[in-house]
Amino acid sequence: MTEDTTLAALLSRLGGLDRQRRHIVAIAGAPASGKSRIAAWLDERIADAAVLPMDGFHYDDAVLEARDLLPRKGAPATFDVDGLAHMLARLAADDGRDIAVPVFDRGLEISRAGGRIIPPKARLILCEGNYLLLDDPAWTALAPFFDLTIMVTASLDLIETRLARRWQDHPEAQRKMQENDLPNARLVMRASRPADLRLRNDDDAA
Numbered sequence: 001m002t003e004d005t006t007l008a009a010l011l012s013r014l015g016g017l018d019r020q021r022r023h024i025v026a027i028a029g030a031p032a033s034g035k036s037r038i039a040a041w042l043d044e045r046i047a048d049a050a051v052l053p054m055d056g057f058h059y060d061d062a063v064l065e066a067r068d069l070l071p072r073k074g075a076p077a078t079f080d081v082d083g084l085a086h087m088l089a090r091l092a093a094d095d096g097r098d099i100a101v102p103v104f105d106r107g108l109e110i111s112r113a114g115g116r117i118i119p120p121k122a123r124l125i126l127c128e129g130n131y132l133l134l135d136d137p138a139w140t141a142l143a144p145f146f147d148l149t150i151m152v153t154a155s156l157d158l159i160e161t162r163l164a165r166r167w168q169d170h171p172e173a174q175r176k177m178q179e180n181d182l183p184n185a186r187l188v189m190r191a192s193r194p195a196d197l198r199l200r201n202d203d204d205a206a
Contacts, residue, residue: 002151005197007041010150015046017147019123022094024145027128028192029152030185031074032162034201038152039128050122052091054129056102057084058111075184076131081138088127088145096120130184133192140193151195154202159185 005013017023029035036053043049057080064070069078090099103115118125131139133149154162163181 002194002196002198005150005199007038007199010197010199011042011045014042014049014124014148017124019048022091022123022125023147024088024092024125024127026132026142026146026149026195027126027152028130028132028149028188028195029201030154030159030188031130031181032159032166032185033152033154033188034162034203035128035130035152038199038201039126042126046124048121049124049126050116050118052087052101052118052125052127053103054079054084054127054132055104056111056115057081057087058104060110072180074130074180076134076136076139076187079131081131081142085141085145088142091118091125092145094120130188131192133195134188135191135193143193148197149195150197150199151192152199152201153189154200156182156185156189158202 014025027035027039039051039053043051058073059067059069059078059080061070061073064073064078067077069075072078087099087101097120099118100114101116101118102111102113104111105115127146132142132146133139133151160182163185
């Protein structure tokens with residue numbers, strides 16, 4: 001059964017995990033739910049944490065264009081979920097080596113391979129992304145890697161407000177919101193598996 005939590009309680013729980021082995025925590029949520037900010041907040045306060053963003057596993061625009069998926073960039077089919085699974089397996093192996101992970105550059109709208117190094121001393125991996133708990137065979141394959149799962153929630157109205165702010169300077173803001181981001185948000189809300197913990201994020205600044 002999903003338990004409600006707070007940021008303070010979550011920080012305490014994650015900080016108290018046994019460091020003899022590496023733990024991988026999933027932080028899921030709809031677009032603009034605030035999951036990336038929460039992962040970054042936790043990362044700043046937990047000395048041996050590291051963030052693995054799901055967004056680093058976006059397919060390149062050339063691949064999306066060839067598959068007629070470019071207008072839906074950000075939807076589940078536009079991510080290399082198998083690549084993410086392999087990366088989680090490498091991190092879970094905890095073999096004492098540095099691991100280079102990809103990160104998504106929002107300024108360039110592309111993923112940069114090897115954009116971040118996760119060192120052996122990182123004992124807590126904060127994997128954050130929209131679809132980590134999606135009830136779909138491709139995504140449920142990730143479940144065995146997660147020691148704890150967290151769903152960040154916010155009302156759809158608040159998510160729409162945040163998205164409008166995010167895209168306010170983009171010439172196709174309304175199309176991006178109505179034809180892509182909001183359908184993706186509804187999908188996460190409707191079709192995600194129950195998380196261990198639910199964190200409500202009603203901070204309008206998120």
